[in-house]
Amino acid sequence: GTSDPMGTSPATTDPGAATGDTTLVVGSQAYYSNEIIAEIYAQALEGAGYTVEREYQIGQREVYLPELEAGDLDVMPEYGGNLLQYYNSDAEVTDTASIVEALGQELPDGLRVLTPAEASDQDSYTVTRAFADEHNLTAIGDLAGINGLTIAANSEFATRPYGPDGVQQAYGVTIALTPVEDSGGPLTLRALLDGTTQVADLYTADPAIADNDLVVLDDPESLILPQNVLPLVSERVDAEAEAVLDDVNAQLSASDLQELNAQSVNEQRRSADIASEWLAAKGLA
Amino acid sequence: MRWIGDNLDVIGGHLVSHLLLAVPPIVASFLLALPVGWLAGRVRWLRAPLLSAAGLLYAIPSLPLFVVLPLVIGTGVRDATNIIVALTLYGLALMVPATADALRSVDPRVVDAADALGYGGVRRFLTVELPVAGPTLLAGLRVVAVSTISLVTVGAVLGVPSLGMLFTDGFQRNIMPSILAGIVLTIALALVVDALLVALGRLVLPWTRPAAAAVVAPTQAEVAP
Amino acid sequence: MNYLLDAFAWIADPAHQAGPNGIWARLGEHLGYSVVGVLLACLVAVPAGLWVGHTGRGRGLAVGLASAARALPTLGLVTLLGLLLGIGLVGPMIAFVALALPSILAGTYAGVEAADRVAVDGARAAGMTEWQVLTRVELPLGMPLLIGGIRSAFLQVVATATLAAYVGAGGLGRFLFLGLRTQDYPQMLAASLLVVGLALVADIAFGLLQRFATPAGLRTTR
Amino acid sequence: MIEFTCVTKQYPDGTVAVDDFSGQFPPHQTTVLLGSSGCGKTTILRMVNRMVEASSGTITIDGENIAQRDVVPLRRSIGYVMQNAGLLPHRRVIDNIATVPLLNGTPKAEAHARAEELMDLVGLDRSMARRYPNQLSGGQQQRVGVARGLAADPNILLMDEPFGAVDPLVRRDLQAELRRIQSELGKTIVFVTHDVEEAFTLGDQIIILANGGQVAQRGTSEEILAHPANDFVAGFIGLAQGERTLHRSPDGGGVLVDGHGRAVGVLAEEPAP
C-alpha cells in the first residue's frame, strides 16, 4: 500500500495472491561485492526459468529489511554474523552453524536464510606487511604491548564483541578507534596505507588486501563474527528456487569471492558480466 | 575515461531517474510556498516564526530525515514519495522566504491601483500580485531548482537511483571517472534546468524582457571611473 | 513521537553529556567546524562579492558560479575529496566552504548593490575615493544583506557538518552515524535535534546581529 | 453631484487627515482641490470611491449614500487616475486601458476596440497598444492612465496629481489635452494638485485647503485672485510675496516683472479675447 509515482520500488504484488507466481525480486546492498552475488543468484534463478526483477544498491539493512518483511523483496545476499547482530545485538555465537540456527529464531515470520556459502566477507584486524614484519605480527594477540595503536573502522566497531573492549579482554591489546564510516572502503584503506592508523578493519574479501600485500591478523579466540554469505529469502522462494541457490552457494568459495571483487574494482567490470562468467566457469549457467 | 564510455547506459538511466525525482519537489515547494509565503507576508506576527521555521528546515541533516520521515508519513524509506517529501521540505526552506519577499516587494501602488479599479481580493492576488511578483518568485524558484537537483544525490545512500549512485559506487570501487561524471552531470543538469526556467520566465513574464526595459527613462547616474 | 521522546531523554541523560565524547564536546567541535568553514568561505566570498557589487563587473560570472556551486552535490564532493585526500578534516572543510560560498557571495554583492545608488553617487561627488565609497557607504548600507548571506550559509554548513564524522573527525555527526549504524534511532535523532538546536541558536544570534548591523538611519523612521 | 457632509477621517495611527469637511462637487465640472503636502487632498479624493473609508459624516453621489453601496461595483463605476499612472506593469497598454470593461465582463474584442478609441482621444498612437508600461515615457504612461480612467465611461473621474511626475513641457501638453477632453465629454472631475498654476488652468471651481482638509476658500480662479479670503490664501497663491503683483519693467518692451523683479510676461494692450 505505498504510493510510488516514480516506479523506483519493485512492482508490489499482493502477498496473498503470490502462489504460483514465478517472478522473484532479487535485491542487493549498496555494496559492489553484494551486487555481484545478487547478480549470480539472479542469473542462476533465470537459468532455472524464474522471472527475476533486480533491485540493486539498496542502502543498508534498515532500508531493505523492512522491504523484505513487507514482501517487496524475495532474495537478498546476506552475511550471517551481521544479519544476526541486526536482530539481536547481544547474540553470543561464534560459528556459522550456530548463527544460522540463531537466525532461525530471530528472523521475522516469513523470512528464512538458506545454506551459507564458504565465501565470507568479515571484519578483520589488518596491518601492512611492513608493520607486521617490524613487530612480528601474525595474530591479533601479537599487538599487545604496542603503544599508541589505533584502528580505522566504522563507529559501531566500538560496540562489537571484537571491538577495542573485546580485544582488551581476550588478548590484552590496547587499541583506540578512529571512526571512518565507509565500511572498510577506500578511506579506511588509505588511513592504513598512509600510516594515520596502524590497523584497519577491512573486509576479508576486499581485493585491496591482496593488491597491497596486507596482513590479516588471526583471531584464535574467534571474537570476530563469521560473515559467511547466505541468501535471505521470502516465502515465495519455493523448494526449487532454494535448490538453485544452494547449488550456487555450494560452489562459492572464499577465494572466488575475492577474485570476483577484484574484477569489479581493478578491472571496473559490470556485475552482470562478472556473474555470467563465473556461472559459466562453474557449469551453473 | 574508458569507464564512462562503457557505462553510458547506466549513466543515462541515472540521469533520467535523477530528473524524475527532482521535478516533483521543485513544483511542490513552489506551489506550497505560495500560501505560506502569502501568510508570512500578510499576518505580521506570523512572519518571523514562519520564516525562522522555514530556515530551520534547511538545518535538518538529510540522512536522518530520510530515515525518520517514513516513520511519520508511513512510506518505505526507499519510496520516491519519501525522497520527494523530504526534498520538498528543503525546497520550502528556500521558497517560503523567497515567496514572502516576492509578494512583499510588489509595488504597493500597483496593489492600490488594482483596488481602485475594482479588483476583488482573490482575483487581485491571482491576476495582479502573483504575476507582478513573478520575477522575484522566479529567482527563488531557480535557487530551489538548482539546490534540489543537487540534493537528490543524497538518496543514493539509501539506494534510490540517481546520479548520486555514481558517487557511492565510484567511491567504493575507486573509480574516479564515475564520481567526476556524477558531479559534472549534476551541475550540468542543474544549469540546464535553470536555463529552462529562465526561458520559461521570458515566456510567461514578457514584460520583464530586457528588450522591453530598454525604452525606460535612462538613469541619471553614471558611475564615474 | 516515541522516538522523539527517547531522543530528548537521550540528550537529557547526564552520562551522554560530559567528557571528550559527550554532547558538549561534540557540540563544541561541530560549532568549531562550522565557524571555520564559514569564515574561510567569507575570506573568499566577501572580497569577491564586494568587488563584483562595487564595480558591477563580473556579475554574470558571479551569478553563474554561485549557481554552479549551489548545484555542486556535497556527497559527490566528499567522496571525490575522500579518494583524493583520505581521512581528516581537509576534505569536508573544502565541502563546507563550497557550500557556504554561494550564499555569502550573493549576499555580499546584493548588499553592495542594494545600497541607495543616489547616496553612493552623492558620496562619490563629495570626493570620496573608491575605497571610501566602498567601506564607508556601500558596506555599512549593505551589511544587513551581507549578514543575511552569512546567516543562510551558516545554517547550511551546520546541517552538513555532520559529514566530518564520516571521515574520522568529530562533531555531532559522531552520534548520528553511530546511531544510524547500530539502529539506535534515539541517538541518531538526538544528534539531529542537537544540530537543529544549534542552528536555531545561531539563527537567533544572526537575527540579532542583522538588526544590530542595520544602520540606525535605516531603522528609525519619523 | 458629489456631496460631502461633515466628513472626518482619522487614520488608525491617530492622524486626523480630514476634519469635518463639507463640500459639493458639481456635475459636469472640474473641481480642483488645491493645497500643500499633507493637507488631506488625497484622503478626501479617495473617500469618494471608498479607497479610504470616512470615519464619520456622509458622502453621497446623486443623493445616494456611498456607504450603502458595494465597494467593488462602486469603484468600477468611478474613474481614478493616479500620480504615477498606477498602471499594471504586466499588462499591455491596451489591456491596461480596458481593465475595468474586462472586469465587468465586456467581450475582449469590444473592450479593445473601445480602448483604441480612447487612445486616440488622449493622443496616444495606436501603435503603442501592444507595448508594456515600462516601454513608455512618463507622459505617455500618464495618458494611458487617463484613458483607463475613462474606459468604463464613468460619470465621475477622480484625478490625484495625475501630472505631478512629468516634466513641465509635457505637463502643459497634458493639461491642454485634458481641457479638450473635458470640453468634449463633460465629466464630473475632482482634480487634486498642489500646483497653483495647474489649479488655475484646469479648475472651474477651486477649493483651497489648509491642514486637516479645512476649506480656506472656494471659488473660480479669478474670484480667488481678485479677493483672496485671507492671508493664508494670499500667501499660497503667491500674492503676498508679490509674485502676482505685476509691474511694467523699466526696460520697456512691455515686459511685466513681479515683486522680485522676475520677468513674468508681456502685456498686450487689447483686452482679453
Add this chain to the structure above:
Amino acid sequence: MIEFTCVTKQYPDGTVAVDDFSGQFPPHQTTVLLGSSGCGKTTILRMVNRMVEASSGTITIDGENIAQRDVVPLRRSIGYVMQNAGLLPHRRVIDNIATVPLLNGTPKAEAHARAEELMDLVGLDRSMARRYPNQLSGGQQQRVGVARGLAADPNILLMDEPFGAVDPLVRRDLQAELRRIQSELGKTIVFVTHDVEEAFTLGDQIIILANGGQVAQRGTSEEILAHPANDFVAGFIGLAQGERTLHRSPDGGGVLVDGHGRAVGVLAEEPAP
C-alpha cells in the same frame, strides 16, 4: 570662471548626450541650465566635477584644465547638490553636512561647529543635527544637501534640480533662501532645472538648451522674454502658447489673464521698484 570648449559626451551605449558644447559660467554668479528632460543638463553639470568624463573638448576652471587634476581633490573642492539630496542614510544630519571637511581631515569638533553654522545659514534648526535623513521632510533634506554642498567653502556650487522633488510652497521658500545665501556668499553657481519660473527666479544668466546640449539661447530672463531667439525658445518659455502674453481681464479689478483666459496676476500701475 568655468569654461567649456567644444565639449562632447558620448555614453558607452552610443548616446551623444552633449554635442560640441561651449560656454562660460562667470564667477560669483548663478548660471542656470534650462531645458527639458534628457537634453543633457545633468551631463554638462557632472562634467565639471568629473563625475562624467568628457569624451572630447576641454573644461577649465580659472584657466586650469580639470582633466589634469586628481578627481578626488577636485570633487572635494566643488560643492554638489543633487535632486533628492543624495544624503548618506546611515549618517546623522551633522555628519552628512560635515562629510567633505571630515574627509579632508578637519578635526571633528571643528567640522561639527562649522556644520552647525551652516545649519543656521540654510535655515535648519540645530536641534535636528542628530537626526537621520529619513527623519526629515523632503524640504529639510534638501536644506541639508545645500549645507553639505557649502561645507568645504567651495568656490563652485553645482546644483542639479535641487528643489525638483519638494512641494511648491517649500520650493518657493528654498529658492528665496538660496537667493539670500548667494547674495551673502557670492559663489559661482551652476544650477540645473527644467522649470522656467525657477530659472527666471534664480538665474543671473540663463542658458536654454535643446537636445544634445545645443545652446538655444543665453542671456538674462528679461532678454530672453523680450527677444526670444527662435520658436523653440518662445515655445519653451510659453510665449508661443500665449501664456506669457497677458491681457487685462474684462471683469476688471486689474486681474491679468493669459491667452487661455487663466488668471495670472494683478497689474500694479506704478513701474517696477
